[in-house]
Amino acid sequence: MSKMVLILGASSDIAKAVARELAGQGFGLILAGRDMQELEKDGADFALRYSVPVTCCFLDITDFESHQDFWMALNVKPYGCVCAIGYMGVEEEIQKSQSEARRVIDTNLTGCMSVLDMMASHLELQGEGFIIGISSVAGDRGRASNYHYGAAKAGFTAYLSGLRNRFSLLGNNVKILTVKPGFVDTRMTRGMNLPAKLTAQPEQVARDVMRGLQKNKGVLYSLWVWRYIMLIIVHIPEFVFRKTKL
Amino acid sequence: MKTQKQQLTAWGRFPVVESERVLFSHYDELADGVSSSSELIAFGNGRSYGDSALSSVVAPMLCSNRFLGFDEASGVLTCEAGVLLSDIIKVFLPRGWFLKVTPGTKLITVGGAIACDIHGKNHHVEGCFSECVESFRMMLADGSVVECSRSENRELFLATCGGMGLTGIILQATLALKPVKSQNIRQTTIKTRNLKDTFEAFEAYSGQPYSVAWIDCLAKGKSLGRSILMVGDFADDGDINYVEKRSLSVPLDFPTFALNTLSVKAFNMLYYGKAKMGESQQTVGVDSFFYPLDALNNWNRIYGKAGFTQYQFILPKSVSYEGLSEILSAIAASGRGSFLAVLKLYGPANENYLSFPLEGYSLALDFKIEKGLFPLLDRLDSIVVRHGGRIYLTKDVRVSRETFEAGYPELGKFMSVRQSVDPKRKFASLQSKRLGL
Numbered sequence: 155m156s157k158m159v160l161i162l163g164a165s166s167d168i169a170k171a172v173a174r175e176l177a178g179q180g181f182g183l184i185l186a187g188r189d190m191q192e193l194e195k196d197g198a199d200f201a202l203r204y205s206v207p208v209t210c211c212f213l214d215i216t217d218f219e220s221h222q223d224f225w226m227a228l229n230v231k232p233y234g235c236v237c238a239i240g241y242m243g244v245e246e247e248i249q250k251s252q253s254e255a256r257r258v259i260d261t262n263l264t265g266c267m268s269v270l271d272m273m274a275s276h277l278e279l280q281g282e283g284f285i286i287g288i289s290s291v292a293g294d295r296g297r298a299s300n301y302h303y304g305a306a307k308a309g310f311t312a313y314l315s316g317l318r319n320r321f322s323l324l325g326n327n328v329k330i331l332t333v334k335p336g337f338v339d340t341r342m343t344r345g346m347n348l349p350a351k352l353t354a355q356p357e358q359v360a361r362d363v364m365r366g367l368q369k370n371k372g373v374l375y376s377l378w379v380w381r382y383i384m385l386i387i388v389h390i391p392e393f394v395f396r397k398t399k400l
Numbered sequence: 401m402k403t404q405k406q407q408l409t410a411w412g413r414f415p416v417v418e419s420e421r422v423l424f425s426h427y428d429e430l431a432d433g434v435s436s437s438s439e440l441i442a443f444g445n446g447r448s449y450g451d452s453a454l455s456s457v458v459a460p461m462l463c464s465n466r467f468l469g470f471d472e473a474s475g476v477l478t479c480e481a482g483v484l485l486s487d488i489i490k491v492f493l494p495r496g497w498f499l500k501v502t503p504g505t506k507l508i509t510v511g512g513a514i515a516c517d518i519h520g521k522n523h524h525v526e527g528c529f530s531e532c533v534e535s536f537r538m539m540l541a542d543g544s545v546v547e548c549s550r551s552e553n554r555e556l557f558l559a560t561c562g563g564m565g566l567t568g569i570i571l572q573a574t575l576a577l578k579p580v581k582s583q584n585i586r587q588t589t590i591k592t593r594n595l596k597d598t599f600e601a602f603e604a605y606s607g608q609p610y611s612v613a614w615i616d617c618l619a620k621g622k623s624l625g626r627s628i629l630m631v632g633d634f635a636d637d638g639d640i641n642y643v644e645k646r647s648l649s650v651p652l653d654f655p656t657f658a659l660n661t662l663s664v665k666a667f668n669m670l671y672y673g674k675a676k677m678g679e680s681q682q683t684v685g686v687d688s689f690f691y692p693l694d695a696l697n698n699w700n701r702i703y704g705k706a707g708f709t710q711y712q713f714i715l716p717k718s719v720s721y722e723g724l725s726e727i728l729s730a731i732a733a734s735g736r737g738s739f740l741a742v743l744k745l746y747g748p749a750n751e752n753y754l755s756f757p758l759e760g761y762s763l764a765l766d767f768k769i770e771k772g773l774f775p776l777l778d779r780l781d782s783i784v785v786r787h788g789g790r791i792y793l794t795k796d797v798r799v800s801r802e803t804f805e806a807g808y809p810e811l812g813k814f815m816s817v818r819q820s821v822d823p824k825r826k827f828a829s830l831q832s833k834r835l836g837l
Contacts, residue, residue: 195466198466203467203491344402345404
């Protein structure tokens with residue numbers, strides 16, 4: 155009987171790359187997202203390539219009322235969970251639209267927290283397993299170009315940190331991994347002019363994630379150089395930072 | 401439509417063009433890209449040798465690479481067009497299935513395999529890649545998606561298999577794999593002294609499903625056409641524990657003087673000399689038998705920065721001996737050599753309008769791009785045309801419209817299909833424009 159991993163935001167490029175790594179290690183997959191047609195095609199591919207069980211479930215993370223039913227409908231409760239849900243939006247538009255702003259916060263933070271809270275309760279009972287949360291370097295410090303997204307990710311990072319603290323104190327075998335990607339070549343960043351040397355491919359991020367999970371790391375930066383870039387950025391004094399255009 | 405500019409080239413690394421890639425995750429984004437572009441062509445893994453997949457706008461299909469379904473009983477696989485043949489082998493050979501038709505590299509996409517109607521060492525038995533294709537789905541110039549098979553949209557099927565991407569973009573295909581009992585091939589190697597010997601050997605071993613000859617194209621006089629013929633078939637030892645071998649990489653471009661008459665002559669002498677006289681038997685793995693060159697990534701860098709082209713033509717069987725003798729003499733006289741020269745006996749042509757194979761012998765030679773090469777190839781073209789033969793578009797980068805038209809009698813049928821599905825000639829490549837397609 156394969157251990158199943160719930161992939162939230164399964165259509166995302168990073169989610170698919172991590173799913174491939176997990177399937178390669180024999181984990182079954184529960185793909186949760188909104189585009190069922192695409193998810194079913196992805197699912198067929200994973201099942202054929204890796205000979206693992208795959209199921210697809212509809213999940214709209216901003217539909218809070220549906221979360222309980224979604225969780226109850228899972229026949230097999232997952233051993234682990236990858237949360238790769240993300241929505242960046244366009245900062246100028248978010249500033250003018252309350253609904254866009256709420257969408258960014260609900261998609262990246264409160265929606266994820268709602269489902270992950272259910273996963274966490276289950277993990278406490280199970281005594282082992284993992285949650286991999288894909289946060290972002292954008293959460294390390296808010297900057298003018300995407301601070302709504304940054305705020306949500308900052309919240310998400312703090313949430314995962316708290317979860318990690320909770321499970322470490324409980325002394326069981328639950329791993330909580332915070333992943334902070336820098337620039338990654340995905341649908342989210344398509345069309346942006348990102349510096350090639352600092353931009354990771356989803357496959358690289360996925361390999362880093364698997365290594366991080368195996369070594370029970372807490373916070374992982376991908377590419378690793380971003381840890382040091384952010385260390386510097388976070389320590390720039392406010393009177394200087396407020397004038398930068400990052 | 402989101403695009404990304406880049407320098408684009410194919411396997412011969414000549415020419416290099418600036419191109420825009422259409423970025424898409426869903427087919428409606430691709431349809432958007434198709435309608436917003438005045439011209440574009442699908443681009444797979446860039447293993448065609450010339451300019452058949454080069455255009456000012458390309459639709460990169462590698463990202464569309466999912467397996468969609470597999471019937472364990474019949475071996476019928478449905479997959480997206482960006483799946484590489486190497487993926488199929490990696491996943492299905494350990495389950496006892498192999499490709500019915502495979503070319504000399506497994507690093508090509510299913511879409512590319514159909515668009516070029518590729519063939520392999522077993523053409524005389526299994527025909528081209530399209531023989532194993534039951535159906536495919538493609539996007540036309542107006543963004544609509546249609547199914548094609550021998551019974552549905554038949555003319556479009558016959559035009560698209562070998563149609564070099566000029567009828568539309570193949571999105572997914574359903575193909576039949578063949579059951580195999582082993583990942584090993586029992587190979588017989590026969591060393592021949594001249595072209596007559598080589599032809600006799602091909603006929604003598606035509607019962608073997610796989611056969612191909614490496615030919616020393618610089619040998620002259622009595623040794624003209626001396627070759628090493630390799631024939632074989634799958635073993636039945638039950639060993640299907642296939643694990644893909646790691647490959648080496650050529651780390652840099654060799655200087656252009658590295659490959660010259662002397663070095664190629666030396667290589668040919670050693671390679672021919674190494675093989676045992678007469679006949680010998682070996683058991684080799686699928687990667688060594690089918691894909692020896694894939695073991696060396698970027699082997700095209702050996703030809704240097706200027707790049708290279710592969711000249712591949714085919715002649716009808718009745719005139720092959722005389723035509724090949726004339727061509728081999730012309731090449732040996734020019735001193736321009738290729739250490740990769742492949743000779744093969746093919747079976748009859750299929751019904752596809754622009755498919756390359758016909759019943760006869762084909763020779764494929766790599767030539768470094770340098771001054772004086774194209775005039776030589778033009779001279780070889782006239783010998784090919786005089787003997788009723790034709791050039792393989794998948795390898796070509798310079799053939800003239802006249803030579804091309806002389807070789808493909810079904811061109812008219814192809815053009816009328818193209819006219820009906822793509823009247824504005826939206827799907828176009830540098831090659832198609834050169835050939836007036």
